[in-house]
Amino acid sequence: MVISSSIAMRDRSSESARFEILSAEYSAVVLNNENSSIHIDAVVDPLSPSGQKLSSLLRVLSKCIQPSMRLVLNPLSSLVDLPLKNYYRYVVPTMDDFSSTDYTVYGPKAFFANMPLSKTLTMNLDVPEPWLLEPVNAIHDLDNILLENLGNIRTLQAEFELEALVLTGHCTEKDHEPPRGLQLILGTKNTPHLVDTLVMANLGYWQMKVFPGVWYLQLAPGRSSDLYILREDKDDGSQDMPSSKRITIDDLRGKLVHLAVVKKKGKEQEKLLVSSDDDDHSQEKKKGPQPEATKPIPKPFDLAHLP
Incomplete structure (x- = not known):
């Protein structure tokens, strides 16, 4: 089996890449391994963000499956600015993570x-x-790290924990704008x-933990x-519709849910969000005309109490 990978920002005239013509x-x-049935050819720009990620993946593959590998370095011929502005490490679970x-x-x-300090x-x-x-164990501010202020140790440690997954989706109403402000519970x-969450006006987007x-x-x-x-999708707008939608989260990749709603019969003209002026007007209609408030009759001044 042969695995080929190319990371580059250059246009190619065809979909296939001929790695054998590259000078190595x-x-x-x-890295030759005659006993391996897997060969990997990789062309990497060592001073690129994608090169940082690919080099870490190739290191993991080299340790796990021990393939035959040829790594061709292909940097840009000229640089205007410093191409790398971060330090990257790829973290993957291994058997060393478990105690023996x-x-x-x-x-x-x-x-x-x-x-750099x-x-x-x-x-x-x-x-x-x-x-x-979220960081669950971090003494220092992880957004403003200055190693020279950490003292003689000059070592910073932080532990992160996967708090939750994000369930995202879109809510639509047929032949209408997305129902902005619609409340959903899970x-x-x-x-x-x-x-719980609210449906947004932009494409009916919503999300939950x-x-x-x-x-x-x-x-x-x-x-x-x-x-x-x-x-x-198969319903015709009848009232016999499910009251809830079942969602199964069986992996760590999250899920995108498409939710469709329809107004009940007889309430097609009612608005979901009512402004304060409309609400006050509707309350006045329900109460009906109110009698005018009686004003108190002013009493004559008592001259004896005037200063």
Whole structure:
């Protein structure tokens, strides 16, 4: 089996890449493994952000499957500015993360050495978009790191934890604009309301925090459920529609949910969001005309009490 990969910002005339024509005499690293059935050719710009990520992946592949590899370095011929403005480490779980004596799990880690002491640094994680991570053990401000102010140790440690996943989606109403302000709740069968959110005007976007498991999405009690019901793609607008939508989170990649709603019969002209002026006007209509307030009759001055 042959695996070929090319990372470059140059246009190619065809979809195939012929790596055998590349000269590897002075600008390539060759790792021969005659017993391996996998060969990897990689063309990398060592001073590019994509080169930082690819080199880490190639290192993991070299350690795990031990392929035959040829790494061709292909930097730009001229540079106007410093191409790299960050330090990158690829973190992947390995068997070293588990203790050999007990059930302790150390977790994957990244280590940076020989960092500049007088430069202000920022530590963050490059993770998939649905992940919500937070530092759970960090003494110093990770957005303003100045190593020369850490004392004699000059070592900074931080632990991050995956707090939750982001469940995203779009809510639509047929032949209408997205129902801005529609309230959605998410929970289980026993506890229907664990988290909630509002539908935005921009493409009907909404998002919630979730964990792996089985969840049920439905309209929040109140004006949202009074005006709208969930609609399935195969339904024709009848009232016999599901009251909730089942969502299964079975991986760490998140999920994009498309939700369709329709107004109940007889309430097609009612608005979901009512302004304060319209609300006051409707309240006055319900109360009807009110009698005029009687003004108190002023009493004559008591001259004895005047100064």
